[in-house]
Amino acid sequence: MTIVHTLQTVAIESLQALYNQSFTEKDFQVSQTKPEFEGNYTVVLFSLVKSLKKSPEVLGNELGEKLIKDHPGVFSKYNVIKGFLNLTITDNYLLDLLNKNYNDVSFGKHAINGKRMMVEYSSPNTNKPLHLGHLRNNFLGWSVAEILKANGYDVIKTCIVNDRGIHICKSMIAWQLFGNGETPESTGEKGDHLVGKYYVRFNDEYKKQVEELISKGISKDEAEKQAPLMQAAQQMLLDWENHKPEVIALWNKMNGWVYDGFDVTYKRIGSDFDKTYYESKTYLLGKDFVQEGLQKGILFKKEDGSVWIDLTDEGLDEKLLLRSDGTSVYMTQDIGLAKQKYEEYKPGKSIYVIGDEQNYHMKVLKLVCKKLGMPFADGIYHLSYGMVELPTGKMKSREGTVVDADDMVDEMIATAKHHTEELGKVKDFESHELQELYKTLGLGAMKFYLLRVDPKKRMVFNPEESIDFHGFTGPFVQYTYARIQSVLRKAGQWSKDNRQSQTDPELLPLEKELILTLEQYSQIIEQASTELNPSVIANYIFHLAKTFNSFYTEHSIANAENEEKKQLRLHIATMTANVIKSSMQLLGIKVPERM
RNA sequence: GGACCGGUAGCUCAGUUGGAUAGAGCAUCAGCCUUCUAAGCUGAGGGUCAUUGGUUCGAAUCCAAUCCGGUUCACCA
Numbered sequence: 001m002t003i004v005h006t007l008q009t010v011a012i013e014s015l016q017a018l019y020n021q022s023f024t025e026k027d028f029q030v031s032q033t034k035p036e037f038e039g040n041y042t043v044v045l046f047s048l049v050k051s052l053k054k055s056p057e058v059l060g061n062e063l064g065e066k067l068i069k070d071h072p073g074v075f076s077k078y079n080v081i082k083g084f085l086n087l088t089i090t091d092n093y094l095l096d097l098l099n100k101n102y103n104d105v106s107f108g109k110h111a112i113n114g115k116r117m118m119v120e121y122s123s124p125n126t127n128k129p130l131h132l133g134h135l136r137n138n139f140l141g142w143s144v145a146e147i148l149k150a151n152g153y154d155v156i157k158t159c160i161v162n163d164r165g166i167h168i169c170k171s172m173i174a175w176q177l178f179g180n181g182e183t184p185e186s187t188g189e190k191g192d193h194l195v196g197k198y199y200v201r202f203n204d205e206y207k208k209q210v211e212e213l214i215s216k217g218i219s220k221d222e223a224e225k226q227a228p229l230m231q232a233a234q235q236m237l238l239d240w241e242n243h244k245p246e247v248i249a250l251w252n253k254m255n256g257w258v259y260d261g262f263d264v265t266y267k268r269i270g271s272d273f274d275k276t277y278y279e280s281k282t283y284l285l286g287k288d289f290v291q292e293g294l295q296k297g298i299l300f301k302k303e304d305g306s307v308w309i310d311l312t313d314e315g316l317d318e319k320l321l322l323r324s325d326g327t328s329v330y331m332t333q334d335i336g337l338a339k340q341k342y343e344e345y346k347p348g349k350s351i352y353v354i355g356d357e358q359n360y361h362m363k364v365l366k367l368v369c370k371k372l373g374m375p376f377a378d379g380i381y382h383l384s385y386g387m388v389e390l391p392t393g394k395m396k397s398r399e400g401t402v403v404d405a406d407d408m409v410d411e412m413i414a415t416a417k418h419h420t421e422e423l424g425k426v427k428d429f430e431s432h433e434l435q436e437l438y439k440t441l442g443l444g445a446m447k448f449y450l451l452r453v454d455p456k457k458r459m460v461f462n463p464e465e466s467i468d469f470h471g472f473t474g475p476f477v478q479y480t481y482a483r484i485q486s487v488l489r490k491a492g493q494w495s496k497d498n499r500q501s502q503t504d505p506e507l508l509p510l511e512k513e514l515i516l517t518l519e520q521y522s523q524i525i526e527q528a529s530t531e532l533n534p535s536v537i538a539n540y541i542f543h544l545a546k547t548f549n550s551f552y553t554e555h556s557i558a559n560a561e562n563e564e565k566k567q568l569r570l571h572i573a574t575m576t577a578n579v580i581k582s583s584m585q586l587l588g589i590k591v592p593e594r595m
Numbered sequence: 596g597g598a599c600c601g602g603u604a605g606c607u608c609a610g611u612u613g614g615a616u617a618g619a620g621c622a623u624c625a626g627c628c629u630u631c632u633a634a635g636c637u638g639a640g641g642g643u644c645a646u647u648g649g650u651u652c653g654a655a656u657c658c659a660a661u662c663c664g665g666u667u668c669a670c671c672a
Contacts, residue, residue, distance in 0.1 A: 550637090
């Protein structure tokens with residue numbers, strides 16, 4: 001049990017004993033004591049004052065007195081200032097915690113709870129390579145899955161590949177017309193980049209055709225419809241749906257190039273999935289429930305044959321579910337897929353990591369499923385994240401003004417190399433070890449940068465500022481870890497003298513602060529899970545690393561004042577390293593043994 | 596126009612669900628390497644928490660209105 005939980009429980013018991021009134025954890029707050037006051041944890045008394053009809057001073061003193069008397073192993077001192085009861089945790093409690101857990105690599109993680117969660121993320125289109133926005137999505141999805149696992153959930157990671165549709169046909173048409181038979185092999189270009197190039201090419205040429213038509217006096221709307229390229233793309237989509245062999249063959253070939261490219265990128269950034277769904281295989285799902293919904297009177301048909309759902313009671317609009325020609329729309333497919341996912345895996349909750357531009361869509365999806373009486377409706381959760389923007393404005397993949405994911409990774413790794421060489425600390429490293437280190441640092445910096453911000457906030461990505469390796473960054477944390485490992489390696493050589501100390505040493509302020517911070521890890525994991533927010537972890541690790549660095553400069557570990565202190569500090573350092581490694585893992589970031 | 600999200604230091608962000616004198620990083624300035632990794636540490640300056648009103652012992656946090664920015668409201672996906 002964590003200190004905060006213990007304090008809550010014990011305080012409730014004491015209040016019951018003292019005043020014969022029962023309270024719950026929500027009736028009063030427990031927080032960390034502000035540094036300017038004495039103590040470690042604080043009970044805020046104001047909310048109790050009313051129901052107990054006592055002054056905060058009297059209440060604080062009576063409660064403080066009782067807590068110390070009944071639990072001398074946990075609390076050593078108290079003081080009351082205004083409505084705040086500040087309690088000091090005993091050194092023995094913390095030393096005991098340290099001794100029990102310093103070498104436990106799964107400290108802070110929670111036991112398996114038997115519940116299943118699905119996390120859907122990444123969801124790429126196969127007409128272009130991954131960009132910076134996808135990176136935020138991938139890192140978020142991966143990290144949330146890891147955080148849920150650490151809380152005891154059984155997690156299924158899924159990906160829905162948008163491998164069909166007009167946008168794919170655009171790349172295909174452009175390649176047919178302008179490609180001269182280019183392949184990844186012939187050009188040496190990564191498959192997804194090659195296909196993306198033709199997607200941009202399509203839009204360039206299309207724009208020219210539209211302008212030409214407009215100059216001939218045709219209206220803009222009309223020109224956009226009549227442009228030969230667009231007509232060709234639409235014809236191709238029809239041919240695809242009719243399984244025309246040449247089109248299917250081309251589609252298979254070009255998608256294959258893209259998948260090869262994605263595999264390289266995913267492997268590099270450390271993304272993977274337990275189950276991949278392909279839209280080409282699922283887009284026809286969901287039509288059956290429309291019939292059912294019509295029969296039950298939940299859906300209605302308009303004169304032209306299109307099928308709708310009325311959401312005006314909920315303050316929303318009417319929403320289309322089947323076109324007048326009987327084909328399904330995005331929403332219908334999504335409902336079908338949601339149902340399939342549920343039937344296959346029966347998750348208690350299904351988390352969709354999707355950008356906030358789809359907030360409305362996801363809200364409607366959940367509502368429609370609910371109206372249709374789908375059992376999984378309540379489990380649908382949209383983990384919405386803000387767009388990643390550049391200082392120059394929004395990224396537009398149609399115009400090719402995106403930060404490409406592969407380029408970004410290359411740049412981060414190159415920067416890691418540059419910084420490392422400049423510091424000149426790695427002269428004895430093997431070449432393969434160096435390559436590994438640059439990758440660890442570069443990717444670590446990027447993941448940390450994208451995950452340290454609250455997901456729902458949109459963020460500006462400044463390429464120059466983002467590769468700063470100082471301060472609140474991944475490499476700062478990685479450096480702290482490598483530093484501890486270095487100390488531990490050397491300490492192991494110096495001394496095998498492990499004699500047990502008779503008297504426990506008294507903790508110095510920084511030692512105490514560090515152990516208290518380490519103790520909070522389990523609660524942080526819990527909080528990150530309930531909020532589905534990796535930035536909680538990132539902020540915690542940074543705080544922990546910073547606290548350790550202060551401790552490190554202030555107190556010598558190897559040359560401690562005496563043998564007891566040395567052992568104590570080695571334990572603290574070991575546990576700090578374990579928690580850093582474990583928490584960075586939750587963000588998908590590796591830590592180097594030396595750097 | 597309706598709905599949803601955001602506005603905190605020059606910049607990028609925290610702020611424990613209503614608590615004590617609002618905190619970090621970057622940038623600026625001043626210090627610290629003959630001792631465990633200086634990618635580090637210590638300190639200084641920098642704030643009308645968008646604005647106004649309300650709720651109460653107490654508001655960056657809750658409510659209302661206003662201003663600014665964003666997203667969305669397709670027989671596109």
